[in-house]
Each structure stands twice: as C-alpha cells, then as structure tokens.
Amino acid sequence: MIRLERRPEPSRAWTLATPFVAVALTMVAGGLMFAMLGKDPVEAIRTIFWDPLFGDFASYSRPQLLVKAGPLILIAIGLSLGFRAGIWNIGAEGQYILGAIFAAATGLAIYPAESWIVFPAMIVAGALGGILWAMIPALLKVRFGTNEVLVSLMLVYVAEALLASMSLGLLRNPEGMGFPGSRNLAQYPSAANLDLIPGTGMHWGVALALIAVIVGQVVMTRHQLGFRVRLAGQSPRAAVFGGVNPGWLIVVCMGISGGLAGLAGMFEVAGPAGRLSIDFNVGYGFTAIIVAFLGRLNPIGILLAGLLMALTYIGGELAQLQMNLPLAAIQMFQGMLLFFLLAIDLMTNFSFRFGRRATA
Amino acid sequence: MTTPLLELSGLTKAYPGVVANSEVSFDIARGEVHALLGENGAGKSTLVKTIYGLVQPDAGHMRLDGKSFAPAEPRAARAAGVAMVFQHFSLFDAMSVAENVALGMENPPALNRLARQIREVSHSYGLPLDPDRIVGDLSAGERQRVEIVRCLLQEPRLLIMDEPTSVLTPQEVDILFETLRKLREEGVSILYISHKLEEIRTICDRATILRHGKVVGKCDPKTTAARDMAEQMVGATLATPSRSLGNTGEVVLELTGLSAPAPRAFGTALKDIDLTLRAGEVLGIGGVAGNGQDELAMALSGEMPVAQGMIRMKGREIGRDGVTARRCMGLLCAPEERMGHAAAPDMSLTENALLTAGPREDLVRHGFLRWGRAKSFAEKVIERFDVRTPGPGTAARALSGGNLQKFVIGREIMQRPEVLVVNQPTWGVDAAAAATIRQALLDLAEAGAAVIVISQDLDELMEISDRFAALNGGALSAPRPAEGLGIDEIGMMLGGAHDMTPAHGEG
Numbered sequence: 001m002i003r004l005e006r007r008p009e010p011s012r013a014w015t016l017a018t019p020f021v022a023v024a025l026t027m028v029a030g031g032l033m034f035a036m037l038g039k040d041p042v043e044a045i046r047t048i049f050w051d052p053l054f055g056d057f058a059s060y061s062r063p064q065l066l067v068k069a070g071p072l073i074l075i076a077i078g079l080s081l082g083f084r085a086g087i088w089n090i091g092a093e094g095q096y097i098l099g100a101i102f103a104a105a106t107g108l109a110i111y112p113a114e115s116w117i118v119f120p121a122m123i124v125a126g127a128l129g130g131i132l133w134a135m136i137p138a139l140l141k142v143r144f145g146t147n148e149v150l151v152s153l154m155l156v157y158v159a160e161a162l163l164a165s166m167s168l169g170l171l172r173n174p175e176g177m178g179f180p181g182s183r184n185l186a187q188y189p190s191a192a193n194l195d196l197i198p199g200t201g202m203h204w205g206v207a208l209a210l211i212a213v214i215v216g217q218v219v220m221t222r223h224q225l226g227f228r229v230r231l232a233g234q235s236p237r238a239a240v241f242g243g244v245n246p247g248w249l250i251v252v253c254m255g256i257s258g259g260l261a262g263l264a265g266m267f268e269v270a271g272p273a274g275r276l277s278i279d280f281n282v283g284y285g286f287t288a289i290i291v292a293f294l295g296r297l298n299p300i301g302i303l304l305a306g307l308l309m310a311l312t313y314i315g316g317e318l319a320q321l322q323m324n325l326p327l328a329a330i331q332m333f334q335g336m337l338l339f340f341l342l343a344i345d346l347m348t349n350f351s352f353r354f355g356r357r358a359t360a
Numbered sequence: 361m362t363t364p365l366l367e368l369s370g371l372t373k374a375y376p377g378v379v380a381n382s383e384v385s386f387d388i389a390r391g392e393v394h395a396l397l398g399e400n401g402a403g404k405s406t407l408v409k410t411i412y413g414l415v416q417p418d419a420g421h422m423r424l425d426g427k428s429f430a431p432a433e434p435r436a437a438r439a440a441g442v443a444m445v446f447q448h449f450s451l452f453d454a455m456s457v458a459e460n461v462a463l464g465m466e467n468p469p470a471l472n473r474l475a476r477q478i479r480e481v482s483h484s485y486g487l488p489l490d491p492d493r494i495v496g497d498l499s500a501g502e503r504q505r506v507e508i509v510r511c512l513l514q515e516p517r518l519l520i521m522d523e524p525t526s527v528l529t530p531q532e533v534d535i536l537f538e539t540l541r542k543l544r545e546e547g548v549s550i551l552y553i554s555h556k557l558e559e560i561r562t563i564c565d566r567a568t569i570l571r572h573g574k575v576v577g578k579c580d581p582k583t584t585a586a587r588d589m590a591e592q593m594v595g596a597t598l599a600t601p602s603r604s605l606g607n608t609g610e611v612v613l614e615l616t617g618l619s620a621p622a623p624r625a626f627g628t629a630l631k632d633i634d635l636t637l638r639a640g641e642v643l644g645i646g647g648v649a650g651n652g653q654d655e656l657a658m659a660l661s662g663e664m665p666v667a668q669g670m671i672r673m674k675g676r677e678i679g680r681d682g683v684t685a686r687r688c689m690g691l692l693c694a695p696e697e698r699m700g701h702a703a704a705p706d707m708s709l710t711e712n713a714l715l716t717a718g719p720r721e722d723l724v725r726h727g728f729l730r731w732g733r734a735k736s737f738a739e740k741v742i743e744r745f746d747v748r749t750p751g752p753g754t755a756a757r758a759l760s761g762g763n764l765q766k767f768v769i770g771r772e773i774m775q776r777p778e779v780l781v782v783n784q785p786t787w788g789v790d791a792a793a794a795a796t797i798r799q800a801l802l803d804l805a806e807a808g809a810a811v812i813v814i815s816q817d818l819d820e821l822m823e824i825s826d827r828f829a830a831l832n833g834g835a836l837s838a839p840r841p842a843e844g845l846g847i848d849e850i851g852m853m854l855g856g857a858h859d860m861t862p863a864h865g866e867g
C-alpha cells in the first residue's frame with residue numbers, strides 16, 4: 001500500500017523540480033495520446049515544442065512567442081498576488097476585455113488627432129477599465145461576503161456581451177462598410193502599440209510584463225504587501241492578528257490583478273489585434289490562471305510558464321496545420337500539463353511511504 | 361489480586377529521529393485508577409495510542425486478561441473492551457447528542473432506543489445528559505459527558521482518559537471523580553493521563569511516570585508529594601515562580617460596559633464587562649472554555665473592534681482602533697491557538713517575528729521589510745526564551761508546542777508591552793517551559809507592565825495572579841484579590857457547575 005506522509009517542512013527540491021517533472025510527464029502521456037490517435041508521438045511533440053523556435057517557419061512563429069506570452073505573463077503576475085492571498089479572481093478575461101474597450105474608446109475619441117498623449121491616456125484608461133471591472137466582485141465580497149469566484153467568472157460573460165455590443169454599436173468603424181469591429185488602432189500612429197524592435201514581437205506590453213515580473217518578485221520577497229499576501233493565504237487568522245485588514249487586502253489584490261489584465265487588453269487592442277471585434281478575446285485571461293499555477297505563483301516561474309504556455313499554443317496550432325491533429329487533442333495536451341502539475345505538487349508537502357501500515 | 365487486566369512489557373516505538381517509547385513496562389490492575397504522568401513529549405500519547413490500536417509497537421507486547429493483545433486498529437481495541445476519551449472532542453456542533461453518539465458506534469441502534477440508553481447510562485453514572493440537545497449549545501463539561509457516555513455505552517473494561525479535567529470547573533471535576541469512583545467499584549480500570557498532580561493524588565491508586573519515552577518511576581500518588589512527582593517528570597528540581605509583590609501603579613487599561621455580539625456561530629457574546637487594570641499587576645481571568653475567553657482576547661487585541669468608548673488605554677479611547685494601532689500604543693496580545701493564529705505554521709520564525717513585531721521593533725521601513733533586523737530579533741527571542749530550534753529559518757510547524765509557545769510569548773514580551781494579554785499561556789506546554797513562561801510574565805509585571813492572563817488552569821492563575829476574575833457566559837465577575845481565595849469561592853465565581861446537577865445519591 002502507498003501512503004502519504006506530511007513533511008515537517010515543505011521540500012525545497014520538490015518545489016523547484018515540480019514543473020520540470022510535470023512537463024516531462026505531460027510529454028509521455030501526451031505522446032501516448034497522440035500515438036493512440038495514429039500520429040507519430042515524437043513528431044507531434046517535436047512539432048509542439050521544437051518547430052516553433054527552430055523549425056522551417058520559425059521566423060514567423062518566434063515573434064509570436066512574445067506576443068502571446070506577454071499578456072499571459074502580465075495577467076498571471078496580477079492573478080498570482082491574489083491567489084497567494086486566497087483571493088480567487090477567475091474573471092481576468094472580463095477585466096482584459098474591459099481594459100481593451102476603455103483603451104479603444106479613449107483612442108477612438110481622440111481619433112484622428114495625433115498627439116503623444118494618446119498612447120499614455122489609453123494605458124491609463126485600460127488599467128482603469130480592468131480595475132473597475134474587478135472592483136465589482138471585490139466590493140461585493142467585502143460588503144456582502146459574496147463568492148468572488150462566481151461573481152468574477154459571471155462578469156466575463158457580461159464583458160463579452162458588452163464587447164459584442166461595442167463592436168456592433170458605439171465603437172464600430174464608420175468606414176467599415178457595416179462590418180462589425182472598430183477602426184484599426186494599429187494604423188493610427190498615436191495609438192499604435194508597435195514592436196519596439198521590428199520583427200521580434202517585443203511591444204510595450206511585453207516590456208511591461210517583464211517589468212511586472214521584476215516588481216512582482218521584489219514585492220513578494222521584500223515588501224510588506226507581499227508578506228501580508230502570503231500570510232493571508234497561509235493562515236487567515238494569523239494575518240488578522242498580524243494587523244492585516246482582510247477587506248483592504250481583497251480590494252488591493254483584485255485591483256492589481258484587474259488593472260494588469262486591463263493593461264494586457266489595452267496593449268493587445270492597440271497592437272497585435274489592432275481593433276475591437278466580437279472575437280477579440282481569445283482566452284488569455286483564463287489561460288493566465290494555468291500560467292500562474294504552472295509558475296507556482298512565483299514571478300520568475302510565471303515568466304517561464306508564460307513562455308512555455310505560449311510555445312504549446314503556437315506549437316499546437318502548428319501541429320493542427322501540419323499533422324491534422326484535432327484541436328481537442330491539443331487542448332487535452334494543455335490540460336494534462338495543469339493536471340500533472342497539480343498532482344506532482346503534492347510532493348512538496350507530502351512524501352510517499354511504500355509498504356504496509358507500520359506506523360500511524 | 362489475580363492477573364492484572366492489562367500488562368505492558370517492553371513496548372518500544374521509534375519514529376524517525378525520536379524514540380517515543382523505550383522498553384515501557386507496567387500493568388493495570390482490575391478496578392484501579394492508574395495515572396500516567398509525564399511532560400509533553402514524554403511518550404504518553406504514543407503509549408496510549410498503542411493500547412488503543414492507533415499505533416503498532418516496534419517491539420514488546422501487551423496482554424489483556426492474560427491473553428496476547430495486539431489491536432491492529434481502534435475497532436479491535438474497542439471490541440476487546442478498551443475505550444478512550446480524547447483530550448480534543450470529536451463532536452459535530454450542529455447535531456444532537458444522540459446523533460453524535462451514534463456516529464461513534466459500530467452498529468448504532470435506532471435513534472430513539474439509543475436516546476433511552478443515553479438517558480439511562482448517563483443518569484446511573486451521575487452525568488445526566490439530554491440526548492436531544494444540540495451539541496453546539498452544550499458547555500465544555502457537557503460535551504465531555506457526551507464523549508464519556510459514548511464510551512460507557514460500549515461497557516468498557518479499560519477506560520483511557522486524556523487530560524479529562526482541563527475543561528472543567530472544580531465542581532464539575534468533583535462530579536467526574538464521583539463517576540470514576542463508581543466505575544472503579546464496578547471493576548472498570550481507568551488509565552488517567554494528566555499533569556495536574558493534585559488531581560492524581562485525589563483519584564488515582566497508582567502512578568507510572570514517563571520521561572523521554574522511558575518509565576522513570578512508579579509511585580503511590582496518595583503518599584507521594586506532588587513536588588516529588590513533578591521533579592521525577594522533569595528530571596530536575598523545579599523553581600517555584602517568585603516575585604516581590606510590587607506596588608501597582610496608575611490605571612493603564614479601562615473597560616467600560618464592553619459588549620460585543622458573538623463573532624461566529626456557537627461563539628459567545630461579551631456582556632457588559634467593566635474592568636480597571638493598573639500598571640504592575642497580574643490579573644487572572646478564569647472560566648470554563650467557551651465562556652468568552654477568545655472573544656475577550658480578540659476584543660482587546662483589536663481583531664474584533666468594539667464600539668467607541670468601551671476600551672481606554674492610558675486615558676485614550678482605543679475601542680475602534682485596529683490591531684496595529686493598539687500594538688503601537690503598547691497593548692500586545694498572545695492568542696491561545698499557536699498554530700494558525702499566534703503563528704503562521706508554514707512560515708519561518710523570522711517571518712513569524714515580523715507577524716507582530718513590525719511596528720514596535722522597526723522591522724518595516726517605507727513598506728519594505730528589514731529581513732536582517734527581523735532575523736536578529738527572532739534570534740534574540742530564541743536565545744532569551746531558550747526556544748529549542750535549529751535557527752530562525754525553521755518553519756513554526758516544525759517546533760514542539762512548548763517551544764513555539766515560548767517563542768510566541770517571548771516575541772510579545774521582548775517588545776516591552778505596557779499591557780500584555782495572554783490566553784492560555786501554558787496550555788499543552790511541559791512543566792519546565794510552563795515555569796519559564798510564568799516567571800517571564802511575573803518579571804514583566806514587576807518591570808511595570810500590566811498583565812492579563814486568561815487561563816483554564818486555576819492552579820496557574822492562583823500562582824501568578826494578584827487579582828482574580830471569572831468569565832461566565834460572556835460576563836466578567838468583579839475581580840477579587842487572589843490571595844486567600846478559596847476553591848469554593850472560585851467555583852462560585854466560575855458560575856457553579858453551570859446548571860449541571862449531579863445525580864449522585866439519587867440512584
């Protein structure tokens with residue numbers, strides 16, 4: 001019989017090894033799944049993990065890596081703060097949409113005047129949109145004790161409806177010949193979020209994501225806010241005894257995660273996506289939850305996890321195109337990654353004992 | 361006397377890093393109350409778990425009724441007639457007494473038949489219980505009755521009781537002892553675990569003393585002095601806490617009509633508490649668990665803010681101030697629950713030093729943590745209070761209860777409080793650590809701080825308090841000088857036996 005025994009202290013080795021073991025197991029299990037689908041597992045895994053970086057089309061897919069990883073990392077950094085405090089903002093997708101709507105509306109209101117102030121104004125508006133949307137579940141939780149998981153999640157669907165209404169109505173491109181969607185902000189020089197170094201995918205949002213990683217790391221290890229966040233997550237009663245106001249912490253954490261999600265939406269709408277449309281959001285807000293956990297809620301880990309996740313997305317698309325793998329199989333593969341991560345995570349706090357019940 | 365009921369010979373049990381029991385041998389006769397004495401960590405729990413089938417020994421064997429006895433699980437032990445009342449109750453607040461009893465039985469009878477049995481058994485043993493009452497509404501003493509009656513329904517031959525009196529008033533203790541005597545007359549053997557030596561001298565026929573997992577002594581508690589037993593437990597001579605009774609200074613803390621609703625279901629509301637506390641005094645607050653101790657401690661610490669005007673410190677109104685503001689004023693607190701309240705279990709001792717000492721020890725500047733200062737503060741606490749740990753980087757949960765308690769109390773004392781509120785400062789702490797903590801509290805008072813000690817250990821309160829008050833149903837009795845206070849008066853202050861009428865002598 002196998003039993004689990006609680007470790008007196010969390011194992012440092014396992015904390016570091018968990019993501020690597022999880023990735024390795026995902027490759028094995030995913031390979032088995034691909035084999036059962038009649039595909040060559042080695043080729044499938046190579047297509048997902050190797051080809052986007054070094055394959056024939058790498059010159060196209062490499063910049064995509066940063067474009068996709070940027071918003072994931074930015075959102076995940078914000079989410080990880082709340083998750084560590086036991087505050088579960090599941091609605092980053094909605095905050096991301098609201099950030100994009102606010103930013104696009106700001107830019108379009110000034111259009112076509114050119115000014116250096118447009119881009120910064122859109123950044124502020126984007127952050128504000130995300131924060132306001134996150135304040136709804138935050139304040140409802142503080143005031144009425146509602147469950148922030150449900151409220152923030154439900155607000156994603158409200159945000160999607162709002163997005164559709166905006167793309168079809170108020171923000172629709174008057175010169176778009178009746179097609180839904182706004183003007184292309186990427187073609188509006190004052191509002192465009194272009195590559196800082198052409199052809200790399202490195203835009204302002206990616207730069208901010210990297211800054212967020214560094215700030216996040218400093219806050220978690222050296223600042224009182226990070227200490228309070230960890231405390232509240234580990235022992236809520238001790239946190240109150242230590243002087244943490246739980247309501248204040250909820251507002252701060254939801255505000256930061258909403259603001260960063262809104263910023264991600266802003267940089268997306270002004271750059272890679274270019275315009276607001278019905279299908280503007282592609283699930284970054286949800287995927288960022290996986291990224292946050294894959295990175296063990298640690299800023300450096302999130303940086304790596306965001307890059308890895310972006311890789312599986314781009315590689316997954318490549319595998320669909322080149323090997324005719326169904327989308328469901330790719331999603332299964334990504335699901336496995338989270339599954340193995342959470343399963344292996346157990347080893348941090350528990351150790352296996354083999355053999356019969358000898359002790360208790 | 362024929363063969364003893366239970367013989368233990370050479371029981372040995374090792375865990376990684378510690379030998380919990382080493383060659384433990386003794387026997388329990390039929391119809392005797394046998395005391396098992398020892399400090400925390402002496403191996404009492406492991407031994408008792410072995411008898412109850414929760415732990416399998418590495419070596420040695422047991423004989424019950426002369427026959428080999430090696431229960432693989434508690435069910436086997438219960439089938440053989442061994443029952444146990446645990447120190448921590450395993451009851452569900454929202455269910456009735458009868459439902460709770462049924463949950464602990466192998467084959468519970470129909471609920472109405474069980475209710476009748478509970479009524480009969482509880483009355484015949486002088487522990488009357490209403491099977492239909494909701495457990496959440498019962499006092500701690502009544503909850504213990506539920507546990508005991510659950511055991512008695514199994515008609516045990518050996519009843520193991522782990523620290524049974526820690527939650528009882530003196531009157532309730534008397535009632536319990538009547539019951540134990542009655543069981544003894546019927547031939548039931550009782551293994552009684554406690555570190556309250558006076559109780560053991562009252563009720564027990566023989567005592568076995570454990571230290572570091574070994575049997576270090578056996579004695580007749582009726583003829584052995586409590587002090588001798590304590591010194592055998594500790595393996596050293598004990599220093600009695602001492603202080604020169606200082607003159608108390610000016611008023612530092614005033615409670616006026618302190619009232620607050622219960623912060624949670626089955627909590628206790630605070631009712632109109634008036635209190636004046638002077639610098640240099642130790643106020644002991646007694647009471648049975650669940651009568652508002654936690655709530656009073658939280659109202660004082662600031663975790664549960666109260667209305668304007670209810671709490672004044674040095675003339676300043678602080679009722680609505682938060683935890684940190686009160687700490688800055690010098691009002692510090694050490695809660696009862698160490699793990700998860702006074703300390704965060706998964707955090708290091710350095711981080712736990714930061715938990716409360718940030719504002720007073722200047723461990724945070726411009727929002728940034730000063731890890732170096734925090735670490736050296738933690739080291740100072742560890743050194744001054746003799747906390748046994750590899751270092752300040754150790755997680756709190758890796759420390760033994762007594763060591764963590766020394767750290768928690770030490771952390772507050774080292775911050776030079778003007779008022780210190782401690783809740784159950786020596787609960788589950790071994791005798792040597794308890795003596796250290798009590799002495800530290802007395803030294804603090806002598807240095808001019810006011811100390812409030814909330815405790816259920818009356819001996820402790822009588823030993824260190826200048827004045828004594830009792831909590832009963834969320835109300836605080838008027839404090840009285842502790843010196844010369846008799847046990848009967850204390851009992852009256854605690855609220856008598858909480859309307860629990862003993863049924864002894866009624867049949």
